[in-house]
Amino acid sequence: MKPKLTLKKIAKELDVSISTVSKALRDSSEIGEETRAKIKAFAKHYNYKPNNIALSLKNRKTKTIGIIIPEIVHHFFTTVISGVEKVANEMGYNVLVCLSDNSFDKEVLNMEMLANGSTDGFILSLAKETMQKGDYHHLAEVINQGMPCVLFDRVAEDISCDKVIIDDVTGGKKAVQHLIDIGCRKIALISTVDYVSVGKLRTHGYKQALAENGISINEDLILKIEEMEDSEKEIEAFLKEREVDGVFAVNEHFAISAVKTIQDQGKNVPEDVSVIGFTDGELSKRFIPSLTTVSQHGMRMGEESARLLIEKLERTPSEEDYYKTIIVETGLVVRDSTKSRK
Amino acid sequence: MKPKLTLKKIAKELDVSISTVSKALRDSSEIGEETRAKIKAFAKHYNYKPNNIALSLKNRKTKTIGIIIPEIVHHFFTTVISGVEKVANEMGYNVLVCLSDNSFDKEVLNMEMLANGSTDGFILSLAKETMQKGDYHHLAEVINQGMPCVLFDRVAEDISCDKVIIDDVTGGKKAVQHLIDIGCRKIALISTVDYVSVGKLRTHGYKQALAENGISINEDLILKIEEMEDSEKEIEAFLKEREVDGVFAVNEHFAISAVKTIQDQGKNVPEDVSVIGFTDGELSKRFIPSLTTVSQHGMRMGEESARLLIEKLERTPSEEDYYKTIIVETGLVVRDSTKSRK
DNA sequence: TACTGGGACGAAAACGTTTTCGTGTTGAAA
DNA sequence: TTTCAACACGAAAACGTTTTCGTCCCAGTA
Numbered sequence: 001m002k003p004k005l006t007l008k009k010i011a012k013e014l015d016v017s018i019s020t021v022s023k024a025l026r027d028s029s030e031i032g033e034e035t036r037a038k039i040k041a042f043a044k045h046y047n048y049k050p051n052n053i054a055l056s057l058k059n060r061k062t063k064t065i066g067i068i069i070p071e072i073v074h075h076f077f078t079t080v081i082s083g084v085e086k087v088a089n090e091m092g093y094n095v096l097v098c099l100s101d102n103s104f105d106k107e108v109l110n111m112e113m114l115a116n117g118s119t120d121g122f123i124l125s126l127a128k129e130t131m132q133k134g135d136y137h138h139l140a141e142v143i144n145q146g147m148p149c150v151l152f153d154r155v156a157e158d159i160s161c162d163k164v165i166i167d168d169v170t171g172g173k174k175a176v177q178h179l180i181d182i183g184c185r186k187i188a189l190i191s192t193v194d195y196v197s198v199g200k201l202r203t204h205g206y207k208q209a210l211a212e213n214g215i216s217i218n219e220d221l222i223l224k225i226e227e228m229e230d231s232e233k234e235i236e237a238f239l240k241e242r243e244v245d246g247v248f249a250v251n252e253h254f255a256i257s258a259v260k261t262i263q264d265q266g267k268n269v270p271e272d273v274s275v276i277g278f279t280d281g282e283l284s285k286r287f288i289p290s291l292t293t294v295s296q297h298g299m300r301m302g303e304e305s306a307r308l309l310i311e312k313l314e315r316t317p318s319e320e321d322y323y324k325t326i327i328v329e330t331g332l333v334v335r336d337s338t339k340s341r342k
Numbered sequence: 343m344k345p346k347l348t349l350k351k352i353a354k355e356l357d358v359s360i361s362t363v364s365k366a367l368r369d370s371s372e373i374g375e376e377t378r379a380k381i382k383a384f385a386k387h388y389n390y391k392p393n394n395i396a397l398s399l400k401n402r403k404t405k406t407i408g409i410i411i412p413e414i415v416h417h418f419f420t421t422v423i424s425g426v427e428k429v430a431n432e433m434g435y436n437v438l439v440c441l442s443d444n445s446f447d448k449e450v451l452n453m454e455m456l457a458n459g460s461t462d463g464f465i466l467s468l469a470k471e472t473m474q475k476g477d478y479h480h481l482a483e484v485i486n487q488g489m490p491c492v493l494f495d496r497v498a499e500d501i502s503c504d505k506v507i508i509d510d511v512t513g514g515k516k517a518v519q520h521l522i523d524i525g526c527r528k529i530a531l532i533s534t535v536d537y538v539s540v541g542k543l544r545t546h547g548y549k550q551a552l553a554e555n556g557i558s559i560n561e562d563l564i565l566k567i568e569e570m571e572d573s574e575k576e577i578e579a580f581l582k583e584r585e586v587d588g589v590f591a592v593n594e595h596f597a598i599s600a601v602k603t604i605q606d607q608g609k610n611v612p613e614d615v616s617v618i619g620f621t622d623g624e625l626s627k628r629f630i631p632s633l634t635t636v637s638q639h640g641m642r643m644g645e646e647s648a649r650l651l652i653e654k655l656e657r658t659p660s661e662e663d664y665y666k667t668i669i670v671e672t673g674l675v676v677r678d679s680t681k682s683r684k
Numbered sequence: 685t686a687c688t689g690g691g692a693c694g695a696a697a698a699c700g701t702t703t704t705c706g707t708g709t710t711g712a713a714a
Numbered sequence: 715t716t717t718c719a720a721c722a723c724g725a726a727a728a729c730g731t732t733t734t735c736g737t738c739c740c741a742g743t744a
Contacts, residue, residue, distance in 0.1 A: 001486055001487065002486065002487065003487070003488065004458075049454065049457075049458045050458065051458055051459040052458045052460050053395060053459040053460070054399055054459070057395045057396055057399050064438075072420045072423055072424050072427075073420055073421065073624070075415070075417075075624075079415065081414055081439070082414050082415065082441065085414075085439075085440070094438060094440070094455060094456070095438070095439060095440070096406075096436060096437070096438050097423070097427070097437055097438075098427070098436070099427050112391065113394075113436060114436070115391075116346075116391045116392065116393055116394045117393040117394040117395040117396070118394050118395070118406075118436060144343060145343065145344065145345070145346060146343045146345065259630075260630070263630070282415070282417075282625060283624060283625055283628060286598050286629070287628070287629065287630070288601075288602070288605070288629070288630055
């Protein structure tokens with residue numbers, strides 16, 4: 001086991017000073033041709049690599065960005081990570097991933113850990129509990145310390161920072177409009193409780209689409225789910241008691257539960273009831289019937305978030321600050337869970 | 343925007359030395375009651391938190407572990423990350439996630455980045471390309487530098503380090519034994535090319551089960567897939583030409599493609615053909631019919647890996663070194679894609 | 685010969701900690 | 715009065731870099 005090579009060791013070995021070694025390796029013109037060549041050869045031969053930690057301390061930059069997501073098993077978030085990773089790596093950054101498990105406390109803890117020098121900036125999507133509490137002091141604090149943040153997907157209005165979101169209202173509208181176009185009139189909505197911003201916005205889209213087509217809004221056809229755990233049973237109970245010809249679900253799980261329930265009732269998807277989900281999930285593609293969905297382009301969101309953050313990180317502080325909000329447009333991917341246009 | 347508080351600033355503010363501040367905050371008995379109280383009160387009030395980078399440099403520990411996985415969109419790997427994260431956080435560690443995209447070069451690059459001080463140790467699953475090349479010099483190097491590594495799932499025999507694997511042979515055997523038990527005799531295997539260790543081992547299990555039950559092995563019933571991209575078409579072509587009553591697929595995607603193909607042929611799953619997959623995937627649970635699978639317990643693997651690594655990290659170097667291999671047992675989860683025992 | 689300029693290098697500070705080893709002051713014992 | 719221990723605190727080194735500012739020496743010029 002040989003310990004890592006440092007400038008000091010090279011200096012001692014070659015009988016020059018540390019500064020000479022450092023300069024030689026950085027191709028400074030201060031150092032004579034001969035010594036420079038000798039030092040570089042030595043460093044190359046023994047595979048010298050500068051210590052990142054020391055560099056971080058010196059430069060006050062870690063070249064690391066932290067990303068905090070509510071849950072990793074949600075396929076959407078993994079595609080976001082993938083996008084962040086891609087751009088970050090291209091720009092020479094590392095990615096530190098933390099999970100908040102949708103818990104406010106864990107989110108705060110994670111941010112505190114990472115804020116003490118571990119990362120140069122944050123990319124995050126708020127925990128459900130955080131949105132419920134509406135307590136964003138931890139975000140305000142790190143931003144106030146001059147650490148750039150990018151919020152994505154689950155964002156908070158009251159925080160001023162860069163944001164990357166999808167147009168949830170239009171996304172929801174697109175889905176419902178499609179259902180209307182193929183002839184559905186009794187369209188159910190399976191959403192989340194309102195404090196989850198995306199659930200609220202997609203609900204808006206749902207209502208807008210109905211209104212624009214002169215269909216009255218029936219609150220009884222709207223289900224708001226709080227706990228993922230019980231969603232399957234809730235959806236089952238909800239659908240069994242209602243006569244619908246279309247379902248718009250704000251995520252993949254709800255959509256699939258809806259399909260199952262409908263099939264269990266002896267009805268067919270899409271002949272009797274058309275179903276649209278809201279997701280990028282693998283599940284939708286491979287499910288039978290494959291699901292028509294509003295796609296979120298998680299990868300794109302991750303890429304945009306990373307670009308936004310790095311751009312801010314590499315700007316000189318003198319340049320004036322303003323915050324952008326990037327809206328990633330949604331797409332409607334028509335598959336087999338909806339009737340074809342008639 | 344207020345910059346971060348440091349020991350130096352506290353010292354200047356309170357007109358004491360830096361060392362006094364440091365000692366006071368660490369409750370050293372060297373410092374008088376009064377000064378100590380004053381310093382602690384000040385630090386608390388202004389929310390002082392020590393700088394992680396400086397600590398890392400001083401202690402030569404980063405309290406960060408790096409995990410490198412081949413692809414994040416594979417659900418199995420995300421559950422592993424989740425397990426690693428959980429244990430790491432409990433022990434006060436951060437997790438740095440890198441993706442190799444199954445590329446040898448990216449794997450090497452990632453390791454080099456992280457090895458220069460960014461992490462204290464590694465947890466990784468080898469890229470497909472790495473296994474194909476059989477080139478593990480990058481691993482040997484970091485291990486030789488005294489950086490602990492834990493390999494999981496896709497491991498290499500020739501590297502000596504801790505490992506966490508599942509018993510792929512027994513897992514495969516279990517699956518095929520189950521198929522035999524429910525009456526299948528013409529059992530197809532859909533596997534990967536042999537240099538992916540898990541594919542090879544599960545193939546062993548398949549053959550063992552057949553042999554032990556006196557069923558002759560028909561190589562024509564074994565399909566080895568190289569490229570994920572074309573898997574769907576390959577599986578379709580393969581199954582269309584063969585008469586089988588059972589299929590064992592070494593992963594989720596293959597299993598689902600198999601089910602689709604079988605249904606397209608007008609046959610039923612599980613009545614005509616029973617299908618078993620090998621995975622933890624969400625897909626299997628929610629697919630219709632839900633898939634009987636050999637479960638890999640990714641979360642457990644992640645937890646065990648993290649525990650193993652941290653244990654090694656926190657051991658004094660004097661204690662003698664030996665390498666463990668933990669085998670996480672597989673479970674057979676019977677769902678609807680296999681006939682019931684007759 | 686004396687001065688100047690530049691080439692080639694080294695010393696030291698700085699980043700933010702922790703820790704070892706002083707050092708000065710006090711009080712009590714001799 | 716002297717001596718010594720205990721106490722309370724500070725100086726400085728160390729972790730591995732980068733960078734600013736010397737310093738030394740030699741060649742060229744007057």
